[in-house]
Structure formats: C-alpha cells, structure tokens
Amino acid sequence: MSTTTEQITETSKADTEHHHGPAKGMSRWFFTTNHKDIGTMYLWFSLAMFMTGGCMALMVRAELFQPGLQFIEPDFFNQMTTMHGLIMVFGAVMPAFVGLANWMIPMMIGAPDMALPRLNNWSFWILPFAFSIMLMTLFMDGGGPNFGWTFYAPLSTTFAPPSVTYFIFAVHMMGISSIMGAINVIVTILNMRAPGMIMMKLPLFVWTWLITAFLLILVMPILAGLVTMMLMDIHFSTSFFSAAGGGDPVLFQHIFWFFGHPEVYIMILPAFGIVSEIIPTFARKKLFGYSSMVYATSSIAFLSFIVWAHHMFTVGIPLMGELFFMFATMLIAVPTGVKVFNWVATMFRGSMTFETPMLFSIAFVVLFSIGGFSGLMLAIAPADFQYHDTYFVVAHFHYVLVPGSVFSIMAGVYYWLPKWTGNYYDERMGKIHFWLSFVGINITFFPMHFVGLAGMPRRVPDYALQFADFNAISSVGAFLFGFSQLLFIYNVVSCIRKRNQASNRVWEGSHGLEWTLTSPPPYHSFTTPPKVD
Amino acid sequence: MTKNVYFSVKKQLRLFAQLWVIVLLFAVSKANADWQLNMREGVTEISRAVYDLHMVIFWICVAIAVVVFGVMLFSVIYHRKSRGAKAHNFHENVFVEIAWTVIPMVILIGMAIPATGTLIKMYDSRESDLDIQITGYQWKWRYQYLESGVDFFSSLATPMAQIKGEEPKGEHYLLEVDNPLVIPVGKKIRFLITANDVIHSWWVPDFAVKKDAIPGFINESWTVVEEPGIYRGQCAELCGKDHGFMPIVVEVKSQPDYDAWVKQQQLAQLEKAKSAEKRWSLDELMTTGEAVYLKSCAACHQASGEGIPGAFPALKGSAIVQGDPAAHIDIVLNGKPGTAMQAFIDQLSAVELAAVITYERNAWGDSLGDIISPSQIAKLQQ
Ligand code: HEM
Ligand SMILES: [Cu+2]
Ligand SMILES: [Cu+2]
Numbered sequence: 020m021s022t023t024t025e026q027i028t029e030t031s032k033a034d035t036e037h038h039h040g041p042a043k044g045m046s047r048w049f050f051t052t053n054h055k056d057i058g059t060m061y062l063w064f065s066l067a068m069f070m071t072g073g074c075m076a077l078m079v080r081a082e083l084f085q086p087g088l089q090f091i092e093p094d095f096f097n098q099m100t101t102m103h104g105l106i107m108v109f110g111a112v113m114p115a116f117v118g119l120a121n122w123m124i125p126m127m128i129g130a131p132d133m134a135l136p137r138l139n140n141w142s143f144w145i146l147p148f149a150f151s152i153m154l155m156t157l158f159m160d161g162g163g164p165n166f167g168w169t170f171y172a173p174l175s176t177t178f179a180p181p182s183v184t185y186f187i188f189a190v191h192m193m194g195i196s197s198i199m200g201a202i203n204v205i206v207t208i209l210n211m212r213a214p215g216m217i218m219m220k221l222p223l224f225v226w227t228w229l230i231t232a233f234l235l236i237l238v239m240p241i242l243a244g245l246v247t248m249m250l251m252d253i254h255f256s257t258s259f260f261s262a263a264g265g266g267d268p269v270l271f272q273h274i275f276w277f278f279g280h281p282e283v284y285i286m287i288l289p290a291f292g293i294v295s296e297i298i299p300t301f302a303r304k305k306l307f308g309y310s311s312m313v314y315a316t317s318s319i320a321f322l323s324f325i326v327w328a329h330h331m332f333t334v335g336i337p338l339m340g341e342l343f344f345m346f347a348t349m350l351i352a353v354p355t356g357v358k359v360f361n362w363v364a365t366m367f368r369g370s371m372t373f374e375t376p377m378l379f380s381i382a383f384v385v386l387f388s389i390g391g392f393s394g395l396m397l398a399i400a401p402a403d404f405q406y407h408d409t410y411f412v413v414a415h416f417h418y419v420l421v422p423g424s425v426f427s428i429m430a431g432v433y434y435w436l437p438k439w440t441g442n443y444y445d446e447r448m449g450k451i452h453f454w455l456s457f458v459g460i461n462i463t464f465f466p467m468h469f470v471g472l473a474g475m476p477r478r479v480p481d482y483a484l485q486f487a488d489f490n491a492i493s494s495v496g497a498f499l500f501g502f503s504q505l506l507f508i509y510n511v512v513s514c515i516r517k518r519n520q521a522s523n524r525v526w527e528g529s530h531g532l533e534w535t536l537t538s539p540p541p542y543h544s545f546t547t548p549p550k551v552d
Numbered sequence: 553m554t555k556n557v558y559f560s561v562k563k564q565l566r567l568f569a570q571l572w573v574i575v576l577l578f579a580v581s582k583a584n585a586d587w588q589l590n591m592r593e594g595v596t597e598i599s600r601a602v603y604d605l606h607m608v609i610f611w612i613c614v615a616i617a618v619v620v621f622g623v624m625l626f627s628v629i630y631h632r633k634s635r636g637a638k639a640h641n642f643h644e645n646v647f648v649e650i651a652w653t654v655i656p657m658v659i660l661i662g663m664a665i666p667a668t669g670t671l672i673k674m675y676d677s678r679e680s681d682l683d684i685q686i687t688g689y690q691w692k693w694r695y696q697y698l699e700s701g702v703d704f705f706s707s708l709a710t711p712m713a714q715i716k717g718e719e720p721k722g723e724h725y726l727l728e729v730d731n732p733l734v735i736p737v738g739k740k741i742r743f744l745i746t747a748n749d750v751i752h753s754w755w756v757p758d759f760a761v762k763k764d765a766i767p768g769f770i771n772e773s774w775t776v777v778e779e780p781g782i783y784r785g786q787c788a789e790l791c792g793k794d795h796g797f798m799p800i801v802v803e804v805k806s807q808p809d810y811d812a813w814v815k816q817q818q819l820a821q822l823e824k825a826k827s828a829e830k831r832w833s834l835d836e837l838m839t840t841g842e843a844v845y846l847k848s849c850a851a852c853h854q855a856s857g858e859g860i861p862g863a864f865p866a867l868k869g870s871a872i873v874q875g876d877p878a879a880h881i882d883i884v885l886n887g888k889p890g891t892a893m894q895a896f897i898d899q900l901s902a903v904e905l906a907a908v909i910t911y912e913r914n915a916w917g918d919s920l921g922d923i924i925s926p927s928q929i930a931k932l933q934q
Pocket of ligand 2: 326329
C-alpha cells in the first residue's frame with residue numbers, strides 16, 4: 020500500500036467515526052473534541068467537587084454544632100473553610116457553568132460544535148490536575164491553605180504554610196483553564212451563529228455567557244498576576260505585600276477584589292441566563308423585556324469593575340473613596356432589580372406549571388432576591404462596619420451562591436437532562452429533591468443572619484454561648500441539605516439509565532433551536548445550519 | 553410526562569407549610585432563651601446612628617420584598633395552567649420598564665443621604681481627649697496609652713479546659729481577657745490601630761467601631777462611650793490558627809476611677825522593673841517560666857514543646873534551645889522577622905523573659921541546668 024492510500028483510508032475512517040459518533044472506551048474521554056462529551060465531563064467533575072466541598076462544609080458545620088472544640092483543631096478548621104470556599108467557587112460553580120455552556124451554546128445558536136475543539140479538550144483536562152494538586156496540599160507538612168478563600172497577604176505569604184506554592188500553581192492552572200474556556204465561548208458565539216441568528220435574537224443564556232466570558236478574560240489574568248506577586252514575595256524576596264520591605268498589604272486586597280468582585284458576577288450572570296430560559300417555558304409566555312435584560316446584564320458587568328472596595332470598607336480607605344464605592348455598589352441594585360422585575364412580569368398572566376426546573380427557578384428568584392437585599396444592606400458603608408466579616412456576610416453570599424448559582428445549575432440540569440439523555444427524569448423524585456433542598460437551605464442559612472447581626476465573626480471554630488442555639492439549627496439544616504444532594508445524583512443517574520423516551524420538544528412551552536434537534540441530539544449538533552427567522 | 557406520578561402544587565404547598573410550622577414551633581418553644589435576632593443598638597451616638605440606618609434599609613427591603621414577592625405569589629396562585637389560566641401575549645412595556653428603573657434609583661438616593669452623613673461623622677477623629685495605640689499580635693492585643701505611658705497586652709482568659717469541654721463553660725466564654733482596655737466615660741478616645749504580624753481587625757459592636765489592624769499602617773477610629781460598663785468584642789479578620797480566640801474587652805470607668813487605675817498601672821510597672829534586680833533561684837524561675845510559657849508560647853510551640861510540624865518548630869530538642877544561651881535569648885527577645893516568631897522584648901518583663909527561657913532550657917527532660925538571670929535580660933532591654 021502506498022502512503023497516499025493509507026492516508027486516504029485513515030481519513031475516511033476518521034470521517035466515518037465523525038459521522039457515526041464517539042470513539043470507544045476511555046480514549047473517547049481523553050481525546051474527545053466534542054462539545055457534548057466535554058460538557059458532560061465538566062458537569063461530572065463539578066458534581067464531584069460539589070460533593071467534596073460539601074463534605075468539608077459539613078465538617079465545619081459539625082464543629083460549629085456546639086460551642087467548644089469537639090472534632091477538629093482550629094488550624095484544620097481553617098483549612099476546611101478555605102478549601103470549601105475555593106473548591107465550591109473554582110471547582111463546583113464555575114466548571115458547572117462551563118459544562119452547560121459547552122452543551123448548550125452550539126445547540127442554541129445552530130452550530131455543529133464549539134469553535135476551538137482542541138482548546139476545549141485542554142481547558143477541561145487541566146482542571147482535574149489543578150484540583151488534585153490543591154487537594155494534595157492537605158496532606159503536606161503544615162497542612163493546606165488555611166488563610167481563607169480570599170488568601171489575604173501577609174497571612175498567605177510570610178505566614179503561610181509551605182504548601183502555599185502548590186496552591187499558587189493550582190490557581191494558575193485553573194486560571195489558564197478558565198481563560199481558554201472563555202475564549203472558546205466568545206469565538207463560538209461571534210462566529211458560528213446560524214444565518215439569521217442576529218445578536219438581539221440570541222437566547223439569554225448565550226448572551227449572559229458571552230458577557231461572562233469577557234469578564235473572565237479581563238479578570239483571570241489579574242488573579243494570575245496576584246498569585247505571581249505572592250510567589251515572588253515568598254521565594255524571591257520581593258516585598259509587594261510586606262510593609263517591612265516597603266510594600267503594602269492593602270494592595271493585595273485591592274488587586275484581589277478587582278478580580279474578586281467581577282468573579283462573583285461570573286458566578287451569577289450565567290445563572291440569570293438559565294433562569295431566563297426556564298421561566299418563559301413554564302409560564303408559556305415570552306420573556307418580558309428581552310432587550311432590557313441584555314442591557315441590564317451589560318451594565319451589571321460594567322459596574323462590577325468599579326465596586327471592588329466595598330469588600331474593604333474597614334481597611335481604612337479615605338472618606339471620598341468610601342463614598343464612591345458605596346454609591347457605585349448601591350447603583351448595582353438597579354439593573355439587578357430590573358432583572359427580578361422582568362422575571363416576575365414574565366410569570367404574571369402566564370399559564371404556569373411547576374415542574375422541577377420551574378420550582379428551582381422560582382426559588383432562585385425569591386432566595387436570590389433575599390441575598391440581594393442583604394447585599395444592599397452591606398452596601399451601606401456605615402452599617403457595613405457592623406456587618407463586615409460576620410456571619411451576616413456568610414448568610415448573604417450563601418443566599419446568592421447556593422439558592423442562586425447552585426439552584427440555577429440544578430434547574431438547568433433538570434431542564435435539559437431529557438434533551439441530553441433522551442429520557443425524562445422522575446418528576447416526583449425531582450420535586451422531592453427540590454423541597455428537601457429548599458427547606459435545608461433556609462434552615463442552614465437564614466439563622467446565620469441572626470448570629471451575624473448579634474456579633475458572631477466568620478471563620479471562627481468556636482463561639483460565645485449566646486450564639487449556640489442558632490448555630491445548632493444551622494448545622495441541622497446543613498446536614499439535611501447535604502444529604503438531599505444524594506437524591507440529585509440518584510435522579511441524574513437513573514434518568515441516564517432508564518428508558519422513558521423524551522419527545523424532541525421535551526416541554527410543552529419550550530422555545531429555541533435546541534428543541535428542534537432529536538432527544539438525545541446527534542453527536543454533531545447542527546451539521547447544516549438551521550434557518551432562523 | 554408528569555402524568556404517571558402527579559405531585560400537585562397544593563400538596564407541595566401543604567408540605568411546605570407544615571415544615572415551616574414545625575420550624576416556628578421549635579423557635580417559639582425556645583423563645584425565652586437568649587435568641588438575639590438583631591444588631592445591637594450600642595452605647596454611642598455613632599452606634600445608634602448605624603443601628604437606625606440598618607433598620608431603615610431593612611424596612612425598605614421588606615417593603616420591596618412584599619411588593620415583588622406579592623405579585624409573584626399572586627401569579628403563582630392565579631396564573632396557573634391547572635386553573636385554566638391562558639397565557640397573555642405581552643412582553644414589553646417601555647413605561648413600566650422606565651418606572652422600575654427610576655423608582656429604585658430614587659429610593660437609593662434617599663438612602664444614600666443619611667448614610668453619607670453618618671460616614672462623615674465616623675471619619676471625624678479630630679480633637680480627641682485620649683489617644684490609645686492598639687496593636688494586633690498573633691493572638692492578643694496590645695494597648696499603649698500615648699499620654700500616660702501605660703502599656704500592656706490583653707489575651708484570652710478562658711481556660712483551655714472549658715474550650716475542650718472538660719469544665720462547664722463560664723458566662724463570658726471566649727469573651728473574657730486577662731487585662732481589659734480601660735477608658736474613661738464621656739471622653740473622645742482616638743484609637744490608632746495597627747498590627748505586628750498579619751492583619752487583624754479590632755471590633756467592639758457596642759461602639760460600632762471596626763477597623764482593620766494592618767502591619768506597617770496606622771488606622772484611626774474613635775468613640776465616645778456614654779455609659780460606664782463592660783463591653784465585649786472580637787477580632788474580625790482571619791489572622792491564623794487562634795483567630796477565634798482573641799477577644800476584646802473594654803471597661804468604661806468614671807473619670808476618677810479611670811485616674812486611679814492609671815496611677816495603679818504606673819506603680820505596677822515600676823514594681824516589675826524592681827523585681828528584676830532580685831536574685832532568682834532555678835525553682836522560682838521554673839515555676840514562673842512554666843506559667844509564662846503556657847500563656848505566651850504554648851499556642852504555637854504547644855505545651856509539650858513539640859510544636860506543630862510544618863508550622864511551628866519543636867523547642868524540645870531544638871539546636872537553639874540546647875545550644876548557646878545568647879542565640880536562644882536573641883530569638884526570644886527579638887523574634888525572627890518575617891515569621892510568626894514575634895519579638896517578646898516589650899511583651900514580657902525581664903523576669904518573665906528570663907523565666908521562660910530558663911524554663912525552655914530545663915523542661916521536657918533535656919535540662920541543661922542553666923539559669924538565665926533577670927538582671928541579664930534587663931540589661932538587654934535597655
Ligand atoms: C452544603 C451547603 C453549604 C454549607 C453547609 C456551607 C457552609 C459554609 C460555612 C459554615 C462556611 C464557613 C464560614 C466561616 O467559618 O467563616 C462557608 C464558607 C464559604 N462557603 Fe459555604 N456552604 C455550603 C455551600 C456553598 C456553596 C455551594 C458555595 C459556592 C458556590 C459556598 C461558598 C462559600 C465560600 C466562598 C465561603 C467562604 C470561605 C472563606 O471564608 O474563605 N458554600 N460555607
Ligand atoms: Cu463585591
Ligand atoms: Cu483575627
């Protein structure tokens with residue numbers, strides 16, 4: 020055989036494989052460039068991290084069930100809160116959104132796949148390594164990161180355990196993964212839309228992801244710069260963050276939060292997108308105020324860059340700075356309010372049914388708003404002097420992250436699962452999962468408002484007696500919520516395995532290109548572009 | 553697809569209501585316990601202003617919530633498909649969209665005005681009657697009275713046995729210290745806040761004072777307390793292992809009581825200096841040394857002297873502790889910059905330093921029989 024024929028047979032073999040589906044065995048997952056396979060891997064990875072970070076939270080809550088030191092030493096407690104925060108933010112919420120983006124964006128804009136498939140493979144496969152390194156630090160001398168997920172210098176530089184270098188390396192890897200993922204999303208959305216899919220017709224999930232991807236590209240390099248400066252301080256005797264050498268510990272916080280505040284919007288904008296897909300479906304009514312949703316999302320993204328110092332009201336920034344950041348922060352409430360009003364107006368005069376995705380979405384709107392209200396309270400700088408670094412803040416960010424981001428992810432999974440697998444999940448089990456989660460969440464996090472206001476600081480392994488009762492309740496709720504998530508795994512797995520054929524449209528009120536494909540969809544979503552009018 | 557097992561909305565609402573009733577019953581049954589729900593009003597003009605702001609913004613949020621969630625609940629109840637609701641076909645209305653942008657804006661401006669006023673007052677630390685420098689250390693506070701020269705450390709007084717659950721917990725569990733900060737009532741006190749190692753945050757809720765203590769920088773804050781009494785707070789910035797164990801206690805005294813207290817402190821400081829001149833036996837030094845060690849060193853090096861691998865070195869068998877006394881004295885007095893080992897030269901008296909060093913050299917079975925004399929240390933302190 021000549022080389023040319025060999026090549027030809029090679030390519031035609033590759034071609035047939037391409038048309039008929041995935042490779043066999045493990046190599047399918049290692050070498051895949053398919054957006055659905057990669058999306059699936061992201062979602063499983065995120066679920067694994069969610070359970071890991073959840074176990075850490077339960078350890079924290081077990082220790083806090085009663086005053087006194089019962090189960091774990093203070094230093095290990097700090098490692099658990101830190102790892103819990105880092106894993107939930109970078110390992111659970113962000114990868115879940117990237118997984119959903121991978122699955123849904125090509126199907127929603129009428130493309131066959133993501134624009135940069137090899138980059139896609141790489142950006143996923145970095146993550147398991149990054150998190151293995153990070154988890155490994157727990158077993159090193161001196162333990163893992165124990166300085167909070169915000170890793171303020173000099174606690175995280177001069178005073179850090181030796182494993183901090185591994186932590187820095189892991190953060191770099193996560194950053195690279197996120198940036199590559201974001202580039203892929205942007206290129207796909209800008210270049211691969213079906214004819215007629217103009218920007219102002221993009222589904223909101225795609226819009227919010229486009230904006231999120233720009234935020235990611237803008238802020239992840241800042242995080243990378245920050246940890247590099249830490250690395251220099253630790254190993255190459257620079258003094259970026261050490262006052263003794265002419266540096267400034269507050270500089271660390273400015274850089275961190277210049278990354279950190281947009282980061283919290285990275286974790287909520289795609290959630291807005293998901294909920295904006297789901298509510299119209301189950302209200303059987305078009306989304307109210309589509310264009311104002313797009314403008315509101317863009318203004319939130321812009322404002323997120325000029326509010327960072329609201330996390331630093333007590334570090335002693337000058338009065339004028341303090342006022343500026345207070346006003347800017349209060350301003351964010353306006354576009355956020357617009358979004359909530361739009362969702363409510365979408366439900367108003369609709370014809371609603373309450374399947375699991377809708378239940379999660381309605382809970383999202385209510386509980387995210389509660390988190391928004393406490394956020395507005397935190398924006399009032401003089402009052403923040405009392406709230407800052409207490410459990411009130413812990414309550415606030417869990418209301419926006421857990422029934423916010425996490426509920427939206429679960430809503431999205433239930434919503435699209437029949438499309439992905441071709442099977443309906445068990446609706447009754449879905450509802451039980453929802454109600455247990457909903458009750459668990461509120462029992463866990465609502466009392467945290469009270470202990471925070473009464474004066475309990477965050478990140479403490481033990482507390483004064485007057486906080487005991489509410490802490491006990493919180494811990495009970497946490498275990499209820501934690502164990503309810505086993506139901507979620509059960510629901511997903513049994514949906515994949517059970518044959519309960521879903522129709523192409525799946526939901527009565529579904530709308531958009533993804534529902535024109537078969538359930539499950541073909542390996543390459545749209546091989547010929549659909550026409551959009 | 554939902555036909556096979558229909559889990560109705562009504563059933564769901566009923567389940568939900570039942571669960572909340574259980575939660576509420578539980579709450580009510582314990583209502584006579586100490587269930588503080590809200591922020592403390594405090595005892596200063598500022599703390600009350602902050603409390604008022606907090607309540608105003610809280611009620612604004614409640615009002616908005618009632619309207620928004622009310623409309624939503626109405627739709628959930630009345631615009632249900634199972635009730636035969638037909639979806640209407642509106643999805644845009646420029647007028648309402650402008651309205652619900654402008655109205656919140658106006659509310660926010662209304663809120664920003666009083667907040668700005670309070671903030672300006674909080675930042676006005678001019679014309680104080682008394683200046684106190686507060687320095688955060690891993691895991692204690694140092695108070696230096698700039699006018700009278702009084703200078704002391706304040707650390708947790710709750711015994712380890714209570715924390716470990718071997719003894720019943722006291723009334724002020726974790727909120728009690730050996731030496732509280734003492735200030736006069738009705739005077740404007742200016743706090744100059746800084747730190748020695750990592751960032752801490754000095755917070756007393758009743759004064760609405762919370763300011764970060766940052767190494768290398770000095771932050772200002774102030775208060776005028778209106779009622780004598782004892783006020784308690786905690787460190788509010790993660791500062792390492794024992795962040796949860798560095799409380800703040802402030803005793804507010806009438807002016808005459810305060811003056812008497814200052815006198816007494818100054819006398820005590822002279823006493824301490826004198827006792828360094830006395831000759832100390834090994835046994836005396838060992839007893840004092842053990843007490844000092846447990847209070848000032850054991851948090852890191854552990855009572856057993858074995859340290860925590862990877863974080864704090866073992867002193868038992870350490871080359872420095874076993875070696876030349878000069879090096880040992882040097883590291884205890886001057887610390888090691890850039891590590892958690894702080895300088896103890898101003899933290900402990902000559903006697904305490906001599907005692908603790910002697911203790912380290914003779915405890916844990918590796919006794920060298922050395923005596924480090926207080927007078928030797930006193931010379932180094934000058
Ligand atoms: C089972 C559900 C959860 C429980 C019971 C829980 C509980 C806790 C607790 C007790 C803390 C420590 C507070 C402290 O000591 O200061 C904490 C911190 C935190 N949690 Fe969660 N959490 C849960 C889920 C989540 C999720 C899903 C996310 C993110 C999406 C998240 C993000 C964070 C972050 C960022 C911190 C701050 C860590 C730090 O202080 O450095 N948590 N959580
Ligand atoms: Cu922020
Ligand atoms: Cu602290």
